[in-house]
Amino acid sequence: MKRFLTAAAGLLAFGFGMQAFDAEILGSKVEFHGSLQTDMLFPEKDDAIGSKTDNGKFNTNTYLDLWAQGTQWSAGFRLEYLEHPLPGFDDPGFKGWGVPYFYIKGRPVDGLEITAGDFYEQFGSGIVFRAYEDRALGIDNAVRGGRVRVTALKGVTFKALAGFQRRYWYWSTRYMTAGADIEADLSQWWKSLAKSQWRWTLGGSWVYNRQPEPDPAIMVPGENLRLNTPRNVSAFDARTQLSYKGFNLYGEWAHKSQDPTEDNNFTYKAGNAAMLSLGWNGGGKTFLVQARRSDNMAYRFDRTASGNSGFINNLPPFTTQHTYTLPSLYPYATQLAGEWAFQGEAAVLFKRHTPLGGRYGTRLKVNASLAYTLPHADKSMPLGSNGASNAFFKTGDLIYRDVNVTVEKRLSRPFTLTLMYMNQFFDKAAIQGEGDRIHANIFVADGRWTISPKYVLRAELQYLNTKQDDRDWLDGLVEFTFAPHWTLAASDLWNVGRTNTHYYNFGVTGSFGPQRFTVSYGRTRAGFNCSGGVCRWVPATRGFAIGYNYSF
Amino acid sequence: MKSKFALILAGTAALSCMTACDDINEADRFVPVQPVESNRTVLLEDYTGQLCRNCPEAHEIIEGLEKQYGDRFIAVSIHAGSFGVAAGSSTLFEGLMQPQGTGMADKRGITEYPQGVIDGGKPLGRSAWAASVLSALEIPATCEISGSVTYTGSDATIAIDLLLGESFHGKIGMWVVEDNIVSIQQNGAQLVMQYTHNNVWRGSVTPDVWGEDVSGNLGEKEELAFNYTLDKTWKPENCKLVVFVTNNNGDYMQAASIPFKAAE
Numbered sequence: 001m002k003r004f005l006t007a008a009a010g011l012l013a014f015g016f017g018m019q020a021f022d023a024e025i026l027g028s029k030v031e032f033h034g035s036l037q038t039d040m041l042f043p044e045k046d047d048a049i050g051s052k053t054d055n056g057k058f059n060t061n062t063y064l065d066l067w068a069q070g071t072q073w074s075a076g077f078r079l080e081y082l083e084h085p086l087p088g089f090d091d092p093g094f095k096g097w098g099v100p101y102f103y104i105k106g107r108p109v110d111g112l113e114i115t116a117g118d119f120y121e122q123f124g125s126g127i128v129f130r131a132y133e134d135r136a137l138g139i140d141n142a143v144r145g146g147r148v149r150v151t152a153l154k155g156v157t158f159k160a161l162a163g164f165q166r167r168y169w170y171w172s173t174r175y176m177t178a179g180a181d182i183e184a185d186l187s188q189w190w191k192s193l194a195k196s197q198w199r200w201t202l203g204g205s206w207v208y209n210r211q212p213e214p215d216p217a218i219m220v221p222g223e224n225l226r227l228n229t230p231r232n233v234s235a236f237d238a239r240t241q242l243s244y245k246g247f248n249l250y251g252e253w254a255h256k257s258q259d260p261t262e263d264n265n266f267t268y269k270a271g272n273a274a275m276l277s278l279g280w281n282g283g284g285k286t287f288l289v290q291a292r293r294s295d296n297m298a299y300r301f302d303r304t305a306s307g308n309s310g311f312i313n314n315l316p317p318f319t320t321q322h323t324y325t326l327p328s329l330y331p332y333a334t335q336l337a338g339e340w341a342f343q344g345e346a347a348v349l350f351k352r353h354t355p356l357g358g359r360y361g362t363r364l365k366v367n368a369s370l371a372y373t374l375p376h377a378d379k380s381m382p383l384g385s386n387g388a389s390n391a392f393f394k395t396g397d398l399i400y401r402d403v404n405v406t407v408e409k410r411l412s413r414p415f416t417l418t419l420m421y422m423n424q425f426f427d428k429a430a431i432q433g434e435g436d437r438i439h440a441n442i443f444v445a446d447g448r449w450t451i452s453p454k455y456v457l458r459a460e461l462q463y464l465n466t467k468q469d470d471r472d473w474l475d476g477l478v479e480f481t482f483a484p485h486w487t488l489a490a491s492d493l494w495n496v497g498r499t500n501t502h503y504y505n506f507g508v509t510g511s512f513g514p515q516r517f518t519v520s521y522g523r524t525r526a527g528f529n530c531s532g533g534v535c536r537w538v539p540a541t542r543g544f545a546i547g548y549n550y551s552f
Numbered sequence: 553m554k555s556k557f558a559l560i561l562a563g564t565a566a567l568s569c570m571t572a573c574d575d576i577n578e579a580d581r582f583v584p585v586q587p588v589e590s591n592r593t594v595l596l597e598d599y600t601g602q603l604c605r606n607c608p609e610a611h612e613i614i615e616g617l618e619k620q621y622g623d624r625f626i627a628v629s630i631h632a633g634s635f636g637v638a639a640g641s642s643t644l645f646e647g648l649m650q651p652q653g654t655g656m657a658d659k660r661g662i663t664e665y666p667q668g669v670i671d672g673g674k675p676l677g678r679s680a681w682a683a684s685v686l687s688a689l690e691i692p693a694t695c696e697i698s699g700s701v702t703y704t705g706s707d708a709t710i711a712i713d714l715l716l717g718e719s720f721h722g723k724i725g726m727w728v729v730e731d732n733i734v735s736i737q738q739n740g741a742q743l744v745m746q747y748t749h750n751n752v753w754r755g756s757v758t759p760d761v762w763g764e765d766v767s768g769n770l771g772e773k774e775e776l777a778f779n780y781t782l783d784k785t786w787k788p789e790n791c792k793l794v795v796f797v798t799n800n801n802g803d804y805m806q807a808a809s810i811p812f813k814a815a816e
Contacts, residue, residue: 219682222616
């Protein structure tokens, strides 16, 4: 309790003490800004759910960013404190503290931007290159080096970069990444296109990774032989986007050269990915269908790396990312070996004062996602072989299916009700490494009552019905908001089907301008936390938690 | 001028694309490595589980290393973690995870399955095992281990001789390991009901699984004696005693595998 109060007091003092400010340096105005994000846990032992205190009685992931913004330049750095990380962030190498991110960026002439230091960047959808940060997943593969962005030519954006990527607290000069990306908006060049409502962009990327011979070498078990691995691995990408009024078509194709890695059992097959997305919106209606096939497209700068670290690219998820608790109990993770994934969505707004819209209007959304493996996996092929051959249009096993219907209706002036039904199939063994093939029906009711301009009450009730795994779950949440600053919440996730365990949580959130904090106490269930197709295992915990965000 | 600049940059990138791949033909993928003559026996702790889909691939790697190195390589498969099936948890098949298994995995910092620890080093994915075993064999051993294990029923009598090539204070550990156990094993998407498990960690002769204190001087022969009672479900004729010696820094000095023999 003493540590908890000390931490809370420290945060409040910081928040009220730090503010953005301006200064004049060498005759130019410079603004100073920053942001603090800290999540803290004071864990307690709870044998009923497997909560431990093996990592100490205080855990925190804390990030402080500070930067200066001039007229044509900016510079900044980030301090990270991960010496006593939150549960679930126990990858070897994750622990540490220091300043792992610093940069200076300038625009010496119009249309040219140069960055030196650490930076994030993405080419297209990220299939060949994405350097990004996701603190909830402990991912940070920033590039440390240099980047140039050129927008001098009308309608064309050109980027080039080179450097060494971060892996926890290491930037090994043994692994170099370089790349270039160009994207052109043709409507800027063709007058007839510019005059019409058509927009057409073309883009292409190239990424290069240099790796030395792995140390230790990759040996063939049982033989006095080692693998001769390629020093240079490249990936290419071509994409196009066509849009007209509410219609949008996006296509992308990517190729990766031979890249024997831990992910594909060190086989020598090239990788490829193809993606097509068609969408339309207008008149209160939206429609989207997408398909993606990827085969051996996991691209790491260290071929012996595993887990969530060491990636050059990111394969975006092609299944719905749910926000309600029970629909996200079994989250899909992008299959690095390869997959066929499909997603479709249709949404319509029935306007008010219509038979289906009622007095205030009704929103209806239907969404479906499917994911299949490829027929044969590279991991099942011998080390050093050409990998598995898969016909382009053939799929393997269905490992994920999700069909959901959501209706959102304002029943009266102050009251809005959202109802959702979801039918889900989740092959837990294929996606998470072990478990049942789960068939679940999930029901969600979410009501929001605006009592007055100052008070809002929200309540959720969710039910998951399945005969597999831990069987049925019930989840309830009540949230009371005292605008503009306070929200009180209480929730309980109850495993009614097998363990009868309650995962309760009580919390208060305060929001004061740039400051936002949450203080809560309760239990968190062990499970996978997923974002953008990437997942991290989080163990069960019980204790006080503080979350604080401040931007200035 | 701007368009020329952009075209030059684009062209440079395009040229780079064409020169930056290293496709390797099938005939050039394998490079011979000089075999190692060694007096050391390397110990691999294989952290595994009956519900672990990829673990059979690790077992195949172990078989390959056993064939390659003979008695210079010992593997012990320690069932642990959420992929392990606890011993005694099912009447339909035998669970192979002993109560100490998960604690041993936690001590070694195992974060995924399968992972292996070679001569007490850091956890490694299975693709790194072969190279690490080769590196470990290059380190000369400074002691020799020999001995005998005889059993009558479930009672085993253990006699160990340590011949020391240097003076040291360290620990000696002794693990009972059993072969030829038929039980379930997840293999990819398939659950194999009659899978033959080898090198399965059953228990430790010393109360601390990581060993008990031992010390000696250069040139001395330490003679140690122990008794151990096997669980009634184990088959002593399929058992062996894996003995390992570490110095005070935790460095592995030597390992040996001694088969159980019925007392005459």
